Amino acid sequence: MVQAPDSPITTTDLPTLAIALITRAGCEYGDVRFCTYRTQNLYARDRSLSQLSDNVSSGFGVRVLLNGAWGFAASPYKTPAEVERIVALAVDIAKGSRLSQQTRVQLVPVEAYQDTYTTPIEIDPFTVPITEKAELLLRLNEQLLSYGERGIKKAYSYLRFTREDKVFASTEGSLIQQTIYRSYPGMGCTAVANGDAQSRSYERPPLNIGYEHINAPDLLSQVERVAEEAIEKVHAPKSPSGIRSTLILKPTNLYLTIHESVGHPTELDRVYGYESNFAGTSFATTEKLGKLQYAAPWVNFRADRTQPGGRSTLGYDDEGVPAQDWFVVKDGVLTDYLTDRETAYRLGRPASNGCAYADSWYSVPMVRIPNLGLEPGSDGGSHTATVAEMIADTEEGILIDGVGSFSIDQQRRNFQFGGDAFWKVEKGKVVGMLKDVTYHAMTTDFWNSVDAIGPASEREQCGTNICGKGEPMQVAQMSHTCVPVRVQNIQIGGAS
Numbered sequence: 001m002v003q004a005p006d007s008p009i010t011t012t013d014l015p016t017l018a019i020a021l022i023t024r025a026g027c028e029y030g031d032v033r034f035c036t037y038r039t040q041n042l043y044a045r046d047r048s049l050s051q052l053s054d055n056v057s058s059g060f061g062v063r064v065l066l067n068g069a070w071g072f073a074a075s076p077y078k079t080p081a082e083v084e085r086i087v088a089l090a091v092d093i094a095k096g097s098r099l100s101q102q103t104r105v106q107l108v109p110v111e112a113y114q115d116t117y118t119t120p121i122e123i124d125p126f127t128v129p130i131t132e133k134a135e136l137l138l139r140l141n142e143q144l145l146s147y148g149e150r151g152i153k154k155a156y157s158y159l160r161f162t163r164e165d166k167v168f169a170s171t172e173g174s175l176i177q178q179t180i181y182r183s184y185p186g187m188g189c190t191a192v193a194n195g196d197a198q199s200r201s202y203e204r205p206p207l208n209i210g211y212e213h214i215n216a217p218d219l220l221s222q223v224e225r226v227a228e229e230a231i232e233k234v235h236a237p238k239s240p241s242g243i244r245s246t247l248i249l250k251p252t253n254l255y256l257t258i259h260e261s262v263g264h265p266t267e268l269d270r271v272y273g274y275e276s277n278f279a280g281t282s283f284a285t286t287e288k289l290g291k292l293q294y295a296a297p298w299v300n301f302r303a304d305r306t307q308p309g310g311r312s313t314l315g316y317d318d319e320g321v322p323a324q325d326w327f328v329v330k331d332g333v334l335t336d337y338l339t340d341r342e343t344a345y346r347l348g349r350p351a352s353n354g355c356a357y358a359d360s361w362y363s364v365p366m367v368r369i370p371n372l373g374l375e376p377g378s379d380g381g382s383h384t385a386t387v388a389e390m391i392a393d394t395e396e397g398i399l400i401d402g403v404g405s406f407s408i409d410q411q412r413r414n415f416q417f418g419g420d421a422f423w424k425v426e427k428g429k430v431v432g433m434l435k436d437v438t439y440h441a442m443t444t445d446f447w448n449s450v451d452a453i454g455p456a457s458e459r460e461q462c463g464t465n466i467c468g469k470g471e472p473m474q475v476a477q478m479s480h481t482c483v484p485v486r487v488q489n490i491q492i493g494g495a496s
Contacts (some may be wrong), residue, residue, distance in 0.1 A: 013084050014060070015169035020165050021087040022064055023171055029065040029107060030087075030171040033318060034078065035361040040126065040161045040209045044137035046145065046154065052130065056355070059361040062086050062428060066094035068104025073212035074362040107341040108351050110321050112173030117315025119181040120308075121210025128211050133159050136216050138189075140223060143165045144189040147227040151234060153197075157187035159214065160206070160465065166318075174320040182206060182311065182477065183213040184465050187222075198435055200230035201420055206450040206465040206477060207309040229433070230420055236433040239422065241493025246397030246425075247439060248486050251454075253400045253419045254374065255480035261443040262294075263369035263413040263480070266328050266336075267355070268343035275366065276410075277471045282336055283411040283443070286347065288470040292334040294331060295447030300375040300385040301329040303338065305354060310371035311463045311477040312357070318365040321354035328372065332448070332465070340367050359474040366470055371463070373481035377453035385452040392428040393452075396477045398492070399423040399430060405438070440491040449490065454483030 008189070015032050022030030032147065036058040043051035059076035071094025073086045128289070138156040144155035164180040188204030202222045207213055265282040268274045295301075304325035307313050316322055319341050328336050339349060340356035356365040377384025391399065402420020409415070422434040441449075463479035 001371065012167065012169075012175060014078060014080065015167050015175065017080055018060075018087055020081050020167050021084060021329070022062070023073055025091045025163040027066045027086065027091065028063040029171055030063065031319065032060060032062045033358070033361060034060040034167040036165040037360065038126065038163045041158070042130070042133050042137060043156065043158045044134070044141050045156050046141060047138065049134050049137065052134070055158070055373065057360060060086070060360050061358070061363070062090045062434060063364065064090045064094050065105060065107070066091060067098050067104070068387070069094045069098035069101045070105060071095070072364050073098060105342055108343045108344045108349060110172060110319065110341065110352065112170075112314065113320060113322070114175050115315060116177045116285070118179040119208045119313075121181050121212070123211035125181065125183050125211040126163065126184065135217070136214070140187045140219060143220065143223045144227055147189075147231065151191040151193045151231050152189050152227050153192045154190040154416045155187070156189070158185065160184040168316065168318065168320055170320050176316050176320055178315055178408050180208060180314055181210055182208050182465070183211060185214045185219060187219065187226070189227055189230050191234040193234045196234055197222055198230060198234040199420075200226050200233060202226050205330070205460070205462045206311050207461065207463070207479065208311060208313050209309050232433045233421060233435050236435045239434045239437040239460070243492050244489050245492050246394050246486060248387065248394065248397055248399045248425065248484065248490050249491050250387070250399070250401045250484050251458075251460035251462050251482045253403050254404045254482050254485060256406060256464070257415070257417055257446075258301070258372060258374060258480045258482060259369065259405060259464060259467070259478070260408050261412060261415055261446070263330065263338075263372050263478070265443070266334075266338050267367045267369065268339045268347060269335040269367040271337060272343060272346065274343075275470065277473075278468055283413045288333060288334055289337075292331065292444070293332055293414055293448065294329045294334045294444055295332040296383075296450050297484055298325060298377065298381065298453060299329065299332050299447055299450055301372060302327050302375055303353070303370045303372045305370045307479065307481065309461060310479040311465065311479070312368070312370045313480065317354040317356045318358050319352065319356040321352045321356065324354055338367055338369060340365065343367060357476055359476055363474050366474065368469065368476040369467065369478045371479040371481065373479070374453070374483060376456040376459055376483045379455065384455055385486070386458060387484045388456060390452050390484065391425055391430060394425050394486070395427060397425040398434065399425055400437065412443060414442055438493060446487060446490065449487045450485050451488050452486035454485065456483070459483050
């Protein structure tokens with residue numbers, strides 16, 4: 001029995017105790033995460049604040065590797081006695097897992113780190129009064145609803161904030177403390193006319209940043225455009241279906257296509273079949289590494305967990321691996337995957353590239369997409385063009401902004417995406433809005449059909465705040481910083 005310390009418990013006492021117990025149990029590896037998560041959500045519908053929540057979840061999770069098998073257990077009670085109980089439970093679970101496990105788990109090495117990391121912020125979002133936040137949301141909605149006589153019948157706005165406090169310790173000697181802040185504002189409205197309803201939205205992308213990201217003047221300045229485009233959209237003609245067209249995709253639309261057709265297929269646990277929930281496994285199997293022409297030669301996808309403000313930016317992943325950046329697709333060719341320590345070992349890599357993440361203290365770390373973006377076109381490159389230049393050089397096509405519905409098959413080969421706003425392009429000019437546009441393609445066909453890429457000046461830091469994976473489901477966040485692209489000969493609507 002390990003005795004509780006006589007003096008008050010500090011931030012590092014319980015992690016140190018857990019590691020000592022794991023080592024004493026004879027495990028070849030173990031780690032512990034002590035975490036506190038605070039989430040605050042405000043949502044206004046029309047002229048009322050319909051949701052206000054401010055929740056805290058706190059606890060710890062212990063993971064051990066014993067005789068090549070994982071064991072994991074967690075608890076919300078942070079006491080020495082509970083640490084002892086949970087370590088023993090994790091060890092027992094590992095022993096049970098070993099009975100049915102066919103292949104021993106092995107991990108690539110990682111150095112020991114004693115470090116701290118905090119998201120750089122100017123204003124702590126949790127110090128800003130609720131009344132100030134609510135008043136901003138109600139003001140946005142009121143201005144959107146002022147277009148009621150022209151058809152705006154519904155309005156909404158939201159603010160979302162999180163703070164993650166983590167202490168990670170491992171049997172390899174790491175002791176890492178991190179504090180991660182995230183902020184996310186947005187709004188939208190719905191126009192009704194002629195028996196139809198169409199919506200338009202605007203968001204400042206979810207980023208790891210403080211309350212300074214909310215930028216009330218920017219949000220308020222977007223109201224008129226959002227309302228006018230919703231009104232135009234509801235009166236617009238429907239998109240033709242069963243045709244092929246040129247697409248010009250803004251970053252606000254393209255980021256989701258990157259997420260689903262490049263991010264998830266290159267998660268190495270999906271590739272190996274460890275994870276097959278939510279349209280899981282992948283066509284991008286390891287025999288294709290270094291050979292598959294994933295995209296056109298001028299297309300490059302780069303993962304970067306060091307990106308300032310990125311939604312998955314941090315100091316270390318949930319296995320104590322430092323944040324880093326690398327190419328997943330280079331010159332159009334599949335060159336790497338997203339790994340944790342276990343999958344990196346199976347691939348024969350010397351180290352993990354730091355993609356392990358757990359969404360809570362009671363969740364097991366798994367491979368998650370990091371910040372994964374499309375690199376801009378090179379200055380003066382023959383395939384580099386601004387959005388204006390893409391439009392001017394397009395005889396007939398569709399310009400798409402924002403995200404809508406989407407679907408993708410189990411191996412991430414065949415997909416369909418919508419959007420939030422669509423404009424018809426004819427003879428080098430935007431001639432009016434369309435509605436109900438969807439585009440369909442095979443992943444590699446789509447990315448190999450990119451013939452123009454925007455310059456760095458048009459890069460936007462878009463991303464998602466809710467990416468579900470696993471069973472039970474875990475939620476993660478990541479940025480997909482990208483530039484606009486033009487893609488040729490893409491199917492619109494139903495089969496051509």
